[in-house]
Structures are given as structure tokens and as C-alpha cells.
Amino acid sequence: MTIKAVIDTGTMITLSTTCLMNVFKAFIKTNQIELLISSTVAQESVWKPITNKRFALSAARIKYAMSEQTIKTVPITPEISNAQQKILQLANNTFFTKDSPLKIIQQGEAEALALAKTHNAHAMFIDERTTRALIENPSRLKQVLERKQEEEVTVNQKNLDEIRAMFPSLLMVRSVDLIALAYEQKLFDHELAHGKLELEAALWAAKFSGCAVSEKEINEYLSQSQQK
Amino acid sequence: MKPLSYDLEEVNKLFTEKKILDLRGIGNRLIRESALTNDYGKAELGVIAYALHKIETKSHFVKNPKWGQVKQAITLHLNEAENAAREEDQKKFLSSLKTVIQSIVNIDNELGNFAQNIYDKAKVKQASLAYSYGLSIAQSAALTGADQKELQSYIGFTTMHDEEPDEKNISQRVNELKDLLDTGR
Numbered sequence: 001m002t003i004k005a006v007i008d009t010g011t012m013i014t015l016s017t018t019c020l021m022n023v024f025k026a027f028i029k030t031n032q033i034e035l036l037i038s039s040t041v042a043q044e045s046v047w048k049p050i051t052n053k054r055f056a057l058s059a060a061r062i063k064y065a066m067s068e069q070t071i072k073t074v075p076i077t078p079e080i081s082n083a084q085q086k087i088l089q090l091a092n093n094t095f096f097t098k099d100s101p102l103k104i105i106q107q108g109e110a111e112a113l114a115l116a117k118t119h120n121a122h123a124m125f126i127d128e129r130t131t132r133a134l135i136e137n138p139s140r141l142k143q144v145l146e147r148k149q150e151e152e153v154t155v156n157q158k159n160l161d162e163i164r165a166m167f168p169s170l171l172m173v174r175s176v177d178l179i180a181l182a183y184e185q186k187l188f189d190h191e192l193a194h195g196k197l198e199l200e201a202a203l204w205a206a207k208f209s210g211c212a213v214s215e216k217e218i219n220e221y222l223s224q225s226q227q228k
Numbered sequence: 229m230k231p232l233s234y235d236l237e238e239v240n241k242l243f244t245e246k247k248i249l250d251l252r253g254i255g256n257r258l259i260r261e262s263a264l265t266n267d268y269g270k271a272e273l274g275v276i277a278y279a280l281h282k283i284e285t286k287s288h289f290v291k292n293p294k295w296g297q298v299k300q301a302i303t304l305h306l307n308e309a310e311n312a313a314r315e316e317d318q319k320k321f322l323s324s325l326k327t328v329i330q331s332i333v334n335i336d337n338e339l340g341n342f343a344q345n346i347y348d349k350a351k352v353k354q355a356s357l358a359y360s361y362g363l364s365i366a367q368s369a370a371l372t373g374a375d376q377k378e379l380q381s382y383i384g385f386t387t388m389h390d391e392e393p394d395e396k397n398i399s400q401r402v403n404e405l406k407d408l409l410d411t412g413r
Contacts, residue, residue: 009366044366052375052378054344054377054378058377100264102263104362104364104367105364105366108366109366127380128364129364129389136396148362149260149264171408173404173405177402181402181405203398209381210365211384211389214389214392215390216393217397217398221397221399
């Protein structure tokens, strides 16, 4: 059976800027993953950055992966659009300060989630911390919001329950997790040698590209993988 | 939370008096408040304050005679924006801020040493602050008008993700993915 997964802009950016697209393509093929991207996310990861000289090459790599059908671009249907609006409405009216609701996510992130919902995706490849925490662990997100904003944050539990009920079993995966599993599956040889040095370099490159992962996590994983 | 007209007056005062660190401080406060209220006007002023602070730290800008003229023009337009905010004239307020931004971009094009201009860098820097307050990357980028890729790349070089360790570590997520791939097949 094929696994369905949706990929968000950030993860596409991480994998293309770290030059790991060939490893990623091999990962998708080996694991028979049907990988979907919404047309807005495609716009954010390809068509907009391709005009920015600094990021044009990485955008061109993503464009190539799309043309090869490694990633399928899904046009926005009224069903996706409705789900996106519902997600935006719920997510941005869940956490409140004394003044107003906190607008925490944008159209693109809501659209990626809407695509996951309407296509019954099993997993979402997402490097971004806030959207992931909203689905996985909103109480932790509340703590972060409170600590950083130095204000009490209240939760609209009804909205929170509703948005979480939309994704009861969606697995959230970051680019570092994909890189680690690709290494365990010996798929690095599509781009690099299969070695600990290459694994470490790839994980750090993903972190420096903006994947939400801590130094401690990387070191822990490297030390575990050395013991294997 | 202070009204926008008060913030404009403060930014202008600190800029005129060359209180560089305070200018940076007010820029950060404005971003914090805009993240709370989703106020794009405050966010824009937060970016302007940061960019002005940055320029004032660069001797090749402040020692150049052209900067004096530009500074005078910026002060004038900040004053216009303040009056417009007080009169709740949104159109005039935005147009005055736009003129301030254009003045920053123009002088930077003329005197700056980097390919990426100070104002664009200021948008990314201040968006990273919004991200640290808990907003998503896209929402933070939208708030200040920063490029999302630039923002993601900038955040990657900060210690933000070390300060808030993830709930599940790499091994746990890898195992979950393995289970999904095994059971799904």
C-alpha cells in the first residue's frame, strides 16, 4: 500500500538548499510514498523564490522534482479551500491574550493541513514548529506563547478540540527525521557516501537551513546511531 | 499598549537624539505588540526603527554628508505619519511610512556595502523575533513582509530551536515513521 504524505514549504526548502534532493527522491521511491504539495505551497517554494537570485538554484531543484512527478502538485479545489478556511479560523481563534486572538498561522500552512485532511494523508513533512505543535501538542505551544509573550494566554478549548479532531492520526515528520531514516535505509549513496560523517553533516545542514531541531537532539541521535 | 501615534513620536524622538540602543529596543517592543495584535502598522514601524538603529551604527553612513539630509527628510515623514495616525488617516499614514522606507532603501543603495539591503535584512531580523514569540514562519514573514526563505535560513543560524527542545526526538519520530511505513504496506 502506498503511504500518502503532504509536504510543506519549509521542508522543501531545507531539502533543496542542503542539496539532498536526490536522497529525498530515493526515499520517496523506496518507501512508495505518494507525495503531495498544494499549488500555493508550490508557489511559495518555487515560483516566488526562483526570482530571488540567492534562492533560485534551490527553487530550480524543487521545480525539477515536481516535473519528474516525485512531488505531485494538487490544484486547489473548493473542498480544500473550505477546509483551509476552517483551519485558519480555528487555529487563529484558539489562543487569546487579554487583547485579542493570536494569529499564529498563515494561508500556506493552513492549505498544507487542508490538503492532508481532504486527501486523508498519513503523514505531513513539516519543519515548521508552530503548526506542528498546534496539531501534536497544543499545551506546549500555549506554554511557549505565554513564556515568550510574558502574558497569560487562554485557550478556546472548543476550537482546539475541533482542529485536533480533524487530524487524529496525522504523523508529523521533519526533514531531519527523513534524513535519519534515509541514512538507516542506506539511501545516502544517491548523493553522498554512507558514513557517520555524512549523516552528521546532513543533519547539521538541515538545522542550519531552519529545520526546528536542537543541537542536543542531533547529538543524541548521532551517539545512538554510533552504538548501532 | 500604546497608540501608534505615541510610538511614532517615540521612534522619531529617539532617532533625532541618536539613542541607538533605545531605537532598537522600541523596534523590538513594536514587533512583540504586533505579534500579539496582528497589527501590520506597528510591525512596519518596528522594522523601520530597527533599520534606522542599524544605519546609525554604521560610521560610513553617519559620517557621510548625504545622511544628514536624508535623516532630516525621514524625521519629517515620521512626523507626517504621526499626525496621520492621530487623525486616523490610514492612507496618509501608510504613504508617509512608505516614503520613509524608500529613503532608507535609496541611501542604502548609494552608501551600503552589501548586496542585500538594510531594510530587507531588518524585515528578516524582526520577523525572527515574531517567530520567537510563537508565530509560525509564514505568519512571522507576513507580519514584517520578510521573504520566507530568508527568514527560515536566518532562524537556522540562531539558537532559537535549542531553547525550545522538541517534544519528540529524532529517534522517536524515525520509529513512528518506520511503523507507519511498515503497517501501511
